[in-house]
Amino acid sequence: MKAILNRRWIRRTVALAFLAALWELAARMGLLNPLFFPAPSQIARVLVELAVDGAIWNHLEATFTAALGGLVIGLALGIALGFLAALVPLLAELLEPVMMLLNAIPRVILAPLFVIWLGIDLGSKVALAVVLVAVLIFFAVYNGIKDVDRRLVERVLTLGGGRWVLLREVYVPSVTAQVMGSLKVSVGFAFTGAVVGEFVASTRGLGYLLQFAQSTYNAALSFALILLIMAFVLILFSLSEMLERRLLRWRYR
């Protein structure tokens, strides 16, 4: 028993199960108002119903498309702009203030603007996710290049390396480490962008369903959707971590 509890994930699962059991007990004893805190069994029932009647898949597809699309485009844009700004000082002077401004504000406030510009379809959700991710990755890449270990640069130069060798052997691996460090946060940001975008104006997606649950005072559906989003983000977190461990095996081995 002690050996089993020594595993962290088992301890965490047991702790969560214990909390859910307490919650269920409190709900059944009438200590919690089911309008605000439905029992876990009721939330589970809603989840099963969503899966069985198939209505959820259309919404999941919309949210995933927006989040993953925003993540991929945001990563590509952030990396490209970060590299360009670090290599072309004039571009840095143009980009840095804009990025700093975007970084300083809660970027989800741009959601209504994107709806006005791009409509209530996928485009506005992807755009919000892109802005959330790209700004984060831009700074990871830009600062990663600016703060690259000068000793490594000089080492490669004294071995006879030129610009391309420096890029391949020093800058790209160094920036990869920075980007991978921000990847998990980026996944969270991409889902935030997609869900908030759907929350503001849409006809499908988990954000739209959440908005619907809120307007109908359906707490069980709200909890079920929150759990669903958490589960998917955690799966993507795990995948990001696996990718990070693979790409940065020199750090983890």
Added chain:
Amino acid sequence: MLKVTDVSLAYGAEPVLEKVSLEIAAGAFVSLVGPSGSGKTSILRAITGLQKPLAGTVTLAVDGNDVGFLFQDDALLPWRTARQNVALGLRIRNVAKDAALAEADAWLSRLGLAGLEERYPRELSGGQRKRVAIAQVLALKPKLLLMDEPFASLDAIVRARITQELVDWVERERMTVLLVTHDLEEALSASDSVYLLSQGPRAHIRSRYEVPIPRPRTLIETRKNPVFGTLLDRLWRDLADEVNPRSMQAAQ
């Protein structure tokens, strides 16, 4: 092999070196010592082109590719294994990948690191990393080897062993060496001549000491030579004079 003539150097408005001149004949082992912060490393940076001098010239009798630079820090790429780090310079010189890796393995083996080829720098001890850095430079078979306090971070026993190995290797390959160090005994025991740099700013070469002890040398045995003691005493006094001239004058 190497001639540095009237080199002056500054970092921004901060003057570091003023009219530094030194000369190293082919096959000679020369050391440069001086007070801390006097600009010893800056001279090596000027020779390798990492730092542009304000004035003066650096003349090399060999191609830039024949100059090896061993840094104070091992400065290995953390994302490359020991063998990939050693092979890096060879790959830059267009040696085919397989040949470069085979050569890297041979060098690692020569330096006592067989079996550690696939380890990343963070998986190696300080002494092992330093050996990888040495292998990386020696694999390029440089004719002129510049070393900037390469063993400063190592403990005394490892340091003595690696220094002796390197001196033996240099002797065998008839390399020309310029060693920057703060360790006067290390400088005298390994070198044919030692330059003393004055206290900065605007440091210059204060004096040069010939070490008439025949090579090849064993570093420990060399320290027992009476000439070594006399030279060390002179060097200590001159260095102390540079660091604190007033107290020396008072003592005299």
